[in-house]
Amino acid sequence: MDSKCYIGIDIGSISTKGVVIDSNNNIIASKYLWTEGSPINATKNVVSSLKEQLDNKNICKDVYGIGTTGSARNLIGTILNANLVKNEITAHAIGTLSRYPDTKTILEIGGQDSKLIIIRNGVVVDYAMNTLCAAGTGAFLSSQAKRLGIEIEQLGKIALSSKNPTKIAARCTVFAESDLVHKAQIGHSKEDIVAGICKAVVNNYLNNLAKGKSIEDKVIFQGGVSKNVGVVEAFKKALNKEVYVDKDSHLMGALGVAILSKNINKNGNKLNFDFNIKDIDFKTIGTECKGCPNNCEIVNIYKDGKLIDKMGGRCDKGNQITKIS
């Protein structure tokens, strides 16, 4: 049996996702956990969990590709010595297309980003991404869930039990929040408010990203928020279309980047990758470059006390590693 495997890690603002695939793009191990503000620790945990799963299944682990994506892709790419670092849009499109080749529209709502990817004939032709504010993303949902004293996982189910969703201003998270408090105080029930929040997320998404873009079948909805059945229902109603959610919808970015790392490794060299990354000590120290008045923030990455990379500078002045001989 072919023992080659490929790793894809998607480090988002809220959650970190990891998959291991075989040469036929089948997911043989996967992990999903909260980033909790520490992408390095989250990645360590994801990798060791992947290793455990592979050990349990007794699969040989020869890594031929490592890809990273998500907002911390550069940092984690350096730490894992990845052969591919790719943006989320391409990664998500590739991941989804591998499962649904006839996709025409991908709706994606993550922790802080929301994206709309338009695909025609298997090629991405256009995309839109939220600009300055994170209104109507996963972060909004989780903060509102906390406010209402509901577990985020329960939010979708509660929303489905409502018959008459409350109208909530969707334009801005701050306004939405005060609107929500107000609606609760004049006596709207919790289910109706929760359903209203889900509807607000969808309206915000369609008003901000989808304006002027044609959403055609087949529509795939993914990202962390796609696990919320309330939002899925609201999308179906608003678009008047079937909206598909894959069982691995939260893993599509990681899957896509794993596939890309497979495609890029054409000579088929085995990568030097250690699954026992948990035992390695990674440290990052932020400094300010004093080279010019821009004062770029430089992040220094140390592996077991040794400086391996610097990044964050706008020019090479701050990013150069002074070799200590």
Place this chain on the structure above:
Amino acid sequence: MKIGIPRGLGIYEYPILFVNFFKYLGIEVVMSDKSNNKILKDGIDNSLIESCLASKIFIGHVANLVKRSKEEKIDYIFIPRLCTFENNQTICVKFFAIYDICKNIFNAKFLTLNLDYEKNKTELNAFLKLGKKLGKSKPQVIKAYLKARKMQKIYDKKKYIEQTEKILLNDKKLKVLIVAHPYVLYDEILGKRIIKILEDNNVELIYANINSLTMQNPKIFKWIRTKDSEYINISKSIFWKSSRNILNGVGTNINNVDGIIYISVFPCGTDSLVNELTIRKTKNIPSLNLVLDEQDADVGINTRIESFIDILEMNKNKNMRISG
């Protein structure tokens, strides 16, 4: 005499004209430092929170000159006041106000050029008034103005020809049209930062603000009819001068490029209307709308640009379909 010129806003409309006008009158000119984070910080500290990023940076540049003025003996700081132009064109109100705003914020001597066609009829009249304040005679001012105008035209024409050659060049590089006001495009921490990312990605850049409309001289007589330009394909009634200029560039180049990137600063009133309008009118070409604000993390911008270039490349090599 020594005059300081802040690098920002209206200066970028006619940089050569302004600088050379003073030079030909025998006045020394110093520019403020190139934009950096220190200038941005000074600008934010001295501005209203709701001003746009470009005007905050401008005020930072003025602060830079005010700070240097004692040591370098700068007599005046020059801030042009752009208001109305020929054919009922106007410009963002920030340009009307910025001279008075700076006069009220800083304790320094300022000099202005009141480019207001409703009052002064022509650009020359405005320069004559400025010359009078500087104590120069009419013939001196007219000569300096005409010479500086000519230099500006030569400069614009050179850039225009270079760009036309670039468009005609049939190489395999991706061609992307950059749509941005000059004061955004040429700023070190706004447009130039994005241009650098794009150039690192090996993209050929075409600039919308360089086109046949922008190099036209202002009319000396009111009754001369200006010929219609390409901007009318997108909007006939656009009356902001700077927006009309870049729309003309979009209209001219739309068939020569693979994609369009709009760069604007937050919160820009004119761009939020004009860019949206243009995106809707040019639906069959991929476009990316970048709005810059005070956050200086590049991650978000990088993600958007990288994805956009990926899309353009996939579109260009459609047979090279990537799938699982």
